[in-house]
Amino acid sequence: MGKVAWSTIHAGVHRRLKVRPMLPQGTAVLAAVSGGQDSVCLLKLLVDLQPKWGWSLRAVHCDHQWRADSAANADFVQQLCQDWGIPCQVVTAGTDYPTEAAARQWRYRVFEEIATQEHCTQVATGHTASDRAETLLYNLLRGSGTDGLQALVRQRSLTLDGTVSVVRPLLDLTRQQTGEFCRQFNLPVWEDSTNQDTRYARNRIRLELLPYLRSHFNPGAESTLANTAELLTAEVELLETLAGDLYEQTVASATTATATWRIERSPLRASPLALQRRVLRRVLQQVTLVQVSFEHVEKLVALLSAPNGSQSDPFPGGAIAIVEGDWVVVSGLEP
Secondary structure (H helix, E strand, O other): OOOOOOOHHHHHHHHHHHHHHOOOOOEEEEEHHHHHHHHHHHHHHHHHHHHOOOOEEEEEEOOOOOOOHHHHHHHHHHHHHHHOOOOOOEEEEOOOOOHHHHHHHHHHHHHHHHHHHOOOEEOOOOOOOHHHHHHHHHHOOOOOHHHHHHOOEEEHHHHHOOOOOOEEOOOOOOHHHHHHHHHHHHOOOOOOHHHHHHOOOOHHHHHHHHHHHHHOOOOOHHHHHHHHHHHHHHHHHHHHHHHHHHHHHHHHOOOOOOOOEEEEHHHOOOOHHHHHHHHHHHHHHHHHHHOOOOOHHHHHHHHHOOOOOOOOOOOOOOOOEEOOOOOOEEOOOOO
């Protein structure tokens, strides 16, 4: 590719990778490339920074077959990778995934399989501060707690054994910046027509809500919201650690024989409400195996100080919580 033209974005990403070592020297990296401006910007940066970091680079493209031009999109990505000397694998969906959430789960399974197969320890995605802001707003409007609001962390384990991580090196850049970067270097970008479809809630947030917030409230709304998500990430990490310790002290988990959870009330009641809710949410997630709502958790919180013999309404799946002395006993699961 000849001599690399160095931009402020190159310098910024290079500097941040030194501060946050999510792509250590010599790492084998699998880049997820859709062909859109964010992933093309990511791939270009990885290729240009590779001589300084000694990475081994590969790319993967997932073809959902949702659009008539999806095969052409895959060919575009393969050609781009070939031009830049990056081995690229295209994986085509074998079934029609009805929702974006189901398609996303499939994509990440593909990333895990190929990363493991090719001995890559990091999977890099092109998520930006704009994606982070949109995710925060999307989850906020759906009634998510802090865990949902801090989604899209910089790095998380992809495999159970922690041998492969997902990393997001562009979380400090907005979509506007990745677009400017692509124009600056005349990079080819595949325009995905579904990104303009306002039937999807995320697109309405991107195309209608965020522009409104920028023009009427804060021109830097995306970066501000992304910074909020960054703060929440650290706070959630701390709360999860504390809640884990408290769970061990106060909850006797169910066994196959009893199928009941016993929660000790007095030490939990003496703890901060934020930790009470996290411990009780964790119990309910195991009991119901479905999405746990705020109302479900509050039913259990109320039982921490309720009189002996008090009980809850049934939870999803039929479980009921009853106060027995200093314990809340959650039982009555349907088979």
